Amino acid sequence: MQQNYQSITWQDDHLVILDQTQLPLREIYSDVNTIGQVWDAIKKLKVRGAPAIGIAGAYGLYLGVRDLESKNFTSFNVELNRWIEYLKSSRPTAVNLSWALERINQTVYANKDKDLEEIKEIILKTAKTIHDEDKRVCKKIGENGAELVEKGWNILTHCNTGGLATGAYGTALSVILHADDDDKDIHVWVDETRPLLQGARLTAWELKQAEIPFHMITDSMAGSLMKQGKVDMVVVGADRVTANGDTANKIGTYSLAVLAKENEIPFYVALPLSTFDLETDTGDEIEIEEREPEEVTHLAKTPITPKKTDAYNPAFDVTPNKYITGFITEKGIVEPDFKKNIKKLFEK
Ligand code: MRU
Numbered sequence: 001m002q003q004n005y006q007s008i009t010w011q012d013d014h015l016v017i018l019d020q021t022q023l024p025l026r027e028i029y030s031d032v033n034t035i036g037q038v039w040d041a042i043k044k045l046k047v048r049g050a051p052a053i054g055i056a057g058a059y060g061l062y063l064g065v066r067d068l069e070s071k072n073f074t075s076f077n078v079e080l081n082r083w084i085e086y087l088k089s090s091r092p093t094a095v096n097l098s099w100a101l102e103r104i105n106q107t108v109y110a111n112k113d114k115d116l117e118e119i120k121e122i123i124l125k126t127a128k129t130i131h132d133e134d135k136r137v138c139k140k141i142g143e144n145g146a147e148l149v150e151k152g153w154n155i156l157t158h159c160n161t162g163g164l165a166t167g168a169y170g171t172a173l174s175v176i177l178h179a180d181d182d183d184k185d186i187h188v189w190v191d192e193t194r195p196l197l198q199g200a201r202l203t204a205w206e207l208k209q210a211e212i213p214f215h216m217i218t219d220s221m222a223g224s225l226m227k228q229g230k231v232d233m234v235v236v237g238a239d240r241v242t243a244n245g246d247t248a249n250k251i252g253t254y255s256l257a258v259l260a261k262e263n264e265i266p267f268y269v270a271l272p273l274s275t276f277d278l279e280t281d282t283g284d285e286i287e288i289e290e291r292e293p294e295e296v297t298h299l300a301k302t303p304i305t306p307k308k309t310d311a312y313n314p315a316f317d318v319t320p321n322k323y324i325t326g327f328i329t330e331k332g333i334v335e336p337d338f339k340k341n342i343k344k345l346f347e348k
Contacts, residue, residue: 001169001177001178001181003163003168003169003209004209005018005027005163005164005209006018006163006168007020007047007049007052007163007164007165007166007167008047008052008055008056008059008131008167010059010127010128010131014031014032014033014063015031015032015033015038015056015059015060015063016029016030016031016032017029017030017032017041017046017047017056018164019041019046020045020046020047020048020164020201020202021044021045021046023164023201023202023205024201024202024204024205030046032056032060032063033063034063034064035060035061035063035064035083035086035087037063038056038057038059038060038063038087039060039086039087039089039090041056042056042057042060042087042090042091042097043090043091045196048160048164048165048198049094049160049161049164049165049166049170049237050094050095050096050097050165050237050238050239050240050271050275051096051134051138051165051166051167051171051272051274051275052164052165052166052167053090053091053094053096053097054094054096054097054099054100054130054134054274055100055127055130055131055134055167057087057088057090057097057100057101058100058101058103058104058126058127058130058131059124059127059131060087061080061083061084061087061101061104061123061127062120062123062124062127064079064083064086064087065079065080065083065120065123066120068116068120070116073112073113073116073119076116076119077108077109077112080105080108081105084101084102084104084105087101088101091289092287092288092289093239093240093248093286093287093288093289093315093316094239094240094275095239095240095274095275095276095277096239096272096274096275099274099275100127100130100274103126103130104123104126104127107122107123107126108122108123131167132167133167134166134167134168134272134274135166135167135168135169136330137272137273137274137330138163138166138167138168138169138170138171138174138272138330139168139169139174140330141169141171141174141175141270141271141272141328141329141330142169142170142174142175142177142178143178144328144329144330144332144333145172145174145175145178145179145235145268145270145328145333146175146178146179146181146182146184148175148233148266148268148326148328148333149175149179149182149184149186149233150184150232151184151185152184152185152186153179153184153186153187153232153233154186154187154188154189154230154231154232154233155175155176155179155186155187155188155189155231155232155233155234155235156188156189156191156222156225156226156231156233156234156235156256157172157173157176157188157189157190157191157199157203157234157235157236158191158193158199158219158234158236158249158250158252158253158256159191159193159198159199159203159236159237159249159250159252159253160173160193160198160199160201160202160203160206161173161174161203161236161237161270162174162177162202162203162206163206164202164205164206165202165237170206170237171237171238171270171271171272171328172235172236172237172268172269172270172328173203173206173207173237174270175235175268175270175328176188176207176212176235177210177212180210180212186212186213187213187214187215188207188212188213188214188215189214189215189217189222189225189230189231190203190204190207190214190215190216190217191217191218191219191222191252191256192216192217192218192219193219193250193252194218194219194251194252194296195295195296195313196295198250199216200216204216219252219255222255222256222259223255223259223263226259226260226262226263226265227263231260231263231265232265232266233265233266233268234256234257234260234265234266234267234268235268235269235270235328236249236250236253236256236267236268236269236270237249237250237269237270237271238269238270238271238275239275239316240275240277240280240286241269241271241275241276241277241327241342242276242277242278242280242281242282242283242285242286243276243277243278243279243280243281243282243339243342243343244281244282244283244321244338244339244342245321245324245327245334245336245338245339245342246282246283246284246286246318246319246320246321247269247283247318247319247321247324248283248286248288248316248317248318248319249269249316249317249319250315250316250317251314251315251316251317252317253316253317253319254317254318254319254320254323255317257319257323257324258323260323261322261323266325266326267323267324267325268324268325268326268327268328269319269324269326269327269328270327270328270329271327271328271329272329272330273329273330273331273345273346276342276345276346278342278343278346283318283319283320284318286316286318288314288315288316288317288318289314289315289316290312290313290314290315291313291314291315292313293310293311293312293313294311295313296311296312296313297309297311321336321338324338327342329345331345
């Protein structure tokens with residue numbers, strides 16, 4: 001399976017990101033040289049999708065500490081933790097960001113007796129490892145998920161969960177790519193995903209490249225299609241899954257899950273283990289990012305509401321575990337009882 005684009009690349013001494021705010025009209029690769037630029041790219045969704053945010057954050061942390069001239073480990077560690085908190089503040093919901101940063105923090109601590117220049121190199125190496133691992137993990141998610149797909153199925157997906165949102169292939173989209181690769185003759189319904197149109201702009205762009213048949217639909221069409229028997233499976237990604245299986249994902253996911261249950265359609269969440277947050281018990285405790293109202297009142301910078309219209313813009317919602325058929329992970333499919341089986345996943 002060939003993918004001719006990379007959302008994130010480490011090139012010599014800096015990051016190169018495919019600016020996702022410009023797609024599908026322009027394919028612009030931007031140089032990112034400082035931690036401030038990484039923060040800004042994450043905040044503005046130039047790089048987006050839970051695993052991709054984690055990868056970018058990891059490289060960003062290296063860019064932040066690279067030129068530090070700390071006298072000893074203690075003062076270096078204070079600066080490191082300051083940068084970690086700074087990067088975490090860019091977007092709160094996707095746990096992959098704090099997961100990647102904490103992984104680096106722990107690796108640094110385990111090497112605290114080493115020379116500071118060597119520690120900086122270890123940080124870069126860990127960022128590269130997180131990036132490479134994500135590519136392998138996403139491939140495995142796709143292979144595992146494709147086994148659930150039957151020939152000729154119509155699969156509905158929401159937001160963008162492809163190579164753009166990860167190191168490569170994606171999560172939910174990797175399932176779709178691999179099912180297609182296995183000659184399952186699938187067709188995809190792509191939710192446009194209001195308000196920022198990740199489905200229309202990005203998933204459609206990725207499916208075109210992969211030459212997989214699809215139709216774009218507005219978000220509100222999904223229920224009607226399900227009722228007419230035109231959807232065989234829903235597969236989405238996740239930004240954070242708590243210990244009991246409650247799932248935060250792009251706003252609109254909850255409605256899809258309820259509609260899928262009502263219409264007896266399997267509803268799967270595809271994700272890497274790095275998206276589980278076992279320290280949080282239920283979805284009620286997840287912080288949901290609220291974004292600027294202009295994203296709702298404007299379309300591509302053009303106003304679509306009367307002047308001074310108030311708008312509410314939560315970027316994610318939480319789907320209670322009872323609506324989820326299963327989780328597709330790199331370690332296989334997790335079925336209910338989720339609390340027990342998610343725990344087991346990390347014990348293996
Ligand atoms: O706001 P976004 O575009 O970063 O939201 C992305 C999603 O909700 C994805 O479904 C999720 O991050 C999984 S990506 C593999």
